[in-house]
Amino acid sequence: MSHHIVEVIHLRHIYPDGTIAIKDVSFRITHGESVAIIGANGAGKSTLLQHLNGCLEATSGQIRIGDMPLTKATLPDIRRTVGMVFQNPDDQLFMPTVFDDVAFGPLNLGLVGADVEKRVTEALIQVGADHLRAKPPYHLSGGEKKRVAIATVLAMTPDILVLDEPTNGLDPYARRQIMSLLQEFHHTKIFTTHDLDMVLELCQRTIILHEGEIRADGPTGEIFRNDDLLTACRLEKPLAMQGCPLCSREADTTKP
Amino acid sequence: MISINAAVIDLKRLELLADGDTPIHALDARAKVLVTFVFIISVVSCSRYELARLIPFFIFPAVIIALANLPTLFLAGKITLVCSFVVIVGFFNPFFDHTELYQIGHITVTGGWISLISLFIRSLLTVGATFILIGTTGFTAVCQALERLGIPQLFTTQLLFLHRYIFVLADETGRASRARELRSCGKKGLGVVSFSSLVGHLLLRTWQQAARIHTAMLARGFAGHFHARRQPSFGMVELCYLLSWSSLFIALRLFDISETIGKVVTGIFP
Numbered sequence: 237m238s239h240h241i242v243e244v245i246h247l248r249h250i251y252p253d254g255t256i257a258i259k260d261v262s263f264r265i266t267h268g269e270s271v272a273i274i275g276a277n278g279a280g281k282s283t284l285l286q287h288l289n290g291c292l293e294a295t296s297g298q299i300r301i302g303d304m305p306l307t308k309a310t311l312p313d314i315r316r317t318v319g320m321v322f323q324n325p326d327d328q329l330f331m332p333t334v335f336d337d338v339a340f341g342p343l344n345l346g347l348v349g350a351d352v353e354k355r356v357t358e359a360l361i362q363v364g365a366d367h368l369r370a371k372p373p374y375h376l377s378g379g380e381k382k383r384v385a386i387a388t389v390l391a392m393t394p395d396i397l398v399l400d401e402p403t404n405g406l407d408p409y410a411r412r413q414i415m416s417l418l419q420e421f422h423h424t425k426i427f428t429t430h431d432l433d434m435v436l437e438l439c440q441r442t443i444i445l446h447e448g449e450i451r452a453d454g455p456t457g458e459i460f461r462n463d464d465l466l467t468a469c470r471l472e473k474p475l476a477m478q479g480c481p482l483c484s485r486e487a488d489t490t491k492p
Numbered sequence: 493m494i495s496i497n498a499a500v501i502d503l504k505r506l507e508l509l510a511d512g513d514t515p516i517h518a519l520d521a522r523a524k525v526l527v528t529f530v531f532i533i534s535v536v537s538c539s540r541y542e543l544a545r546l547i548p549f550f551i552f553p554a555v556i557i558a559l560a561n562l563p564t565l566f567l568a569g570k571i572t573l574v575c576s577f578v579v580i581v582g583f584f585n586p587f588f589d590h591t592e593l594y595q596i597g598h599i600t601v602t603g604g605w606i607s608l609i610s611l612f613i614r615s616l617l618t619v620g621a622t623f624i625l626i627g628t629t630g631f632t633a634v635c636q637a638l639e640r641l642g643i644p645q646l647f648t649t650q651l652l653f654l655h656r657y658i659f660v661l662a663d664e665t666g667r668a669s670r671a672r673e674l675r676s677c678g679k680k681g682l683g684v685v686s687f688s689s690l691v692g693h694l695l696l697r698t699w700q701q702a703a704r705i706h707t708a709m710l711a712r713g714f715a716g717h718f719h720a721r722r723q724p725s726f727g728m729v730e731l732c733y734l735l736s737w738s739s740l741f742i743a744l745r746l747f748d749i750s751e752t753i754g755k756v757v758t759g760i761f762p
Contacts, residue, residue: 291707312713320711327704330656332507332630344713370511372504392712 240267240302240395240424242288242318247297249283257283259448261297265441270425272435272456275445276470281400281428282323284445288398288426289318301396316345319394319423323401325381329373334365334384337373341392359391360384363417379410386417396424403431432474436460444469500662502570506623509562510630516560521629521637523730527737528625534741535617540607541593544750546614552737553620560628567627571620578615582608631655632718640724645716652718653702660705661698668694 242265249258257280265271273281286292287299290311299306301314322328331337335356342355360366363383368376373384382402389397402418403411415434418425429435435442435456442459444452446469452459459465460473472478510517516524531552538545557564591603625634635648635655668690743749 286707289711291711312715315711315713320708322704322708322711324704327701328708330659330705330708332504333511340709340714341712343719344715344717372508374504388712 241265241300242396242424242426243298243300244284244287245298245300247284247287247299248295249280249287249292250295257448258287261445261448261450263443263450263453265424265426268422268424269441270439271427271441271443272439273426273428273443273445274430274432274435274471275428279445279469280448281445285320285398285400285426285428288396289315289320291320316392317394318396318398319389319392321382321385321389321397321399321402323404325373325378325385328385328388329381332372333369334360334371334373334376335369337384338369338387338391341388345392355391355393356387359387362390363387364413377410379406379413382406382410382414383417386414394423396426397421398426400428401430402427403429403434432460432471433476436474436476444471446470500659500666502566503658503662505566506570506627507630509627510633512561512628514560514628516556516628519628519733520724520726520730521633522641522724522726523734524625524629525634525637525641526734528621530738530741531621532618534745535614535621537745538610538614540610541603542748543606543610543613544754545744545748546610546617548744548749549617549741552741553617553624556624556628560624562624562627567620567623571616571623574619575612575615578619579608579612582611585611636718636724649716649718656705657698657702660701661694664694664698664701668697 244261244263247258247261248256250256261280261284273284275281283292287294287306288301290299290306301310301317304310304314304317306314329337331340338356338359339352342352347355356369357366360369363386365380365383365387368380368384373381376384386399386402397418399418402414406414411431411434415438418438425438427435427439439456441454442452442456443450444459444465451469452462452465460477463473466472531549535546535549556562557567585608586602586604589602589604589607592600593603593606594601629637632652635652638651639645639648672686672690
């Protein structure tokens with residue numbers, strides 16, 4: 237039995253206003269995979285992610301995490317198994333200090349005293365933010381907030397990491413920091429992002445979502461070499477795979 | 493909108509004070525909540541003409557501020573700001589209450605003036621005690637203490653969410669007002685019309701953000717309970733703290749210490 241497997245079976249989600257965000261989506265992500273879910277704005281990426289730990293309830297279809305189907309009864313276990321990092325760290329950080337915020341999850345898991353301290357310290361060290369522990373989250377920079385938001389999830393020792401736009405709004409240095417951090421994790425990782433160069437570096441597999449449906453699911457390199465597919469889905473090749481207009485460097489088609 | 497942002501930062505600073513490491517901070521929140529409760533009841537139950545009886549109550553905030561290393565000026569500023577609203581409420585007392593109470597030389601002091609000053613002092617004491625409670629305990633721990641003292645969980649959780657919502661609302665208000673100001677070019681914008689629309693948008697936006705924050709909390713195992721880092725234990729220290737302060741407050745309420753001291757002093761130095 238592995239908790240690291242994510243299986244989405246014929247998922248469909250209709251918002252109360254009648255918008256069909258996800259039409260019929262099915263995929264299976266196995267242990268240790270790093271998968272990017274990409275697509276244009278409004279393709280249904282964030283809606284899909286929010287189903288993976290029960291933040292949204294499916295209109296129809298099923299989610300399975302490991303051997304557990306996602307139901308009300310399994311929700312607490314699934315939320316511990318699937319760690320979700322939200323797009324906007326301000327939504328994720330709501331306690332008075334960084335320490336309190338990272339401790340929020342472990343305390344809800346029933347840990348007390350030194351165990352909480354240990355979990356928090358380990359998570360903060362892992363993201364290189366231990367020196368920020370006494371700071372209020374609203375005093376942090378964007379990159380620091382993002383790293384602390386990841387620590388809040390790591391402190392719950394999840395088996396699967398789900399990240400919504402992890403590099404969104406970060407400067408190049410902070411983006412690189414987050415990418416190196418994510419590269420070190422051996423969890424099953426699922427991203428949604430518009431940062432296609434990050435996808436190229438971090439994800440072996442890519443799923444393209446378009447208008448609530450899966451248009452492609454396969455090896456990242458193969459998908460990014462398919463120009464027609466990318467254009468049809470309002471996407472384009474990562475910059476690393478495009479030729480340079482200034483120095484006339486040829487596009488690197490061997491990546492990744 | 494600098495004032496809104498500054499108010500939020502002040503509120504957050506007050507919350508951060510609760511992370512202190514003094515013996516007062518270490519006390520179980522229940523003891524502090526109960527002491528504050530007895531203090532407030534003792535103060536507000538004083539009659540509106542009893543000024544002298546209220547003065548000795550200042551010993552409580554003075555001692556706790558000193559022992560808990562709270563920033564006096566910061567607290568004094570915030571307390572005075574809140575109390576100024578109370579003064580507005582009692583502003584008309586001197587106009588309606590002409591009961592003559594004291595005669596100082598040729599000046600007659602009426603009940604209206606005394607009740608206004610008494611209202612101000614009582615608000616200083618009670619608001620001060622509440623700020624001190626939050627500054628030494630933290631809002632979350634206060635709500636947990638209330639729950640352990642028998643207040644229904646539904647009520648305490650609502651209080652906690654309300655507390656969180658204040659920050660969300662203030663942040664959004666700050667942003668929306670800044671955007672409006674920048675596009676009003678120093679004028680009034682579109683006046684009430686744009687203002688009513690802004691308030692409507694604020695409600696919807698804060699609603700959405702509050703929902704997202706709630707989702708983030710659920711994703712991290714929130715099940716209706718906020719857990720404090722400090723494990724509650726109501727021991728002998730807490731019992732002594734509760735009994736000693738409560739007895740003092742009740743004594744100060746029942747006996748006019750100021751008058752007694754006054755009589756002793758005037759007896760010695762007639």
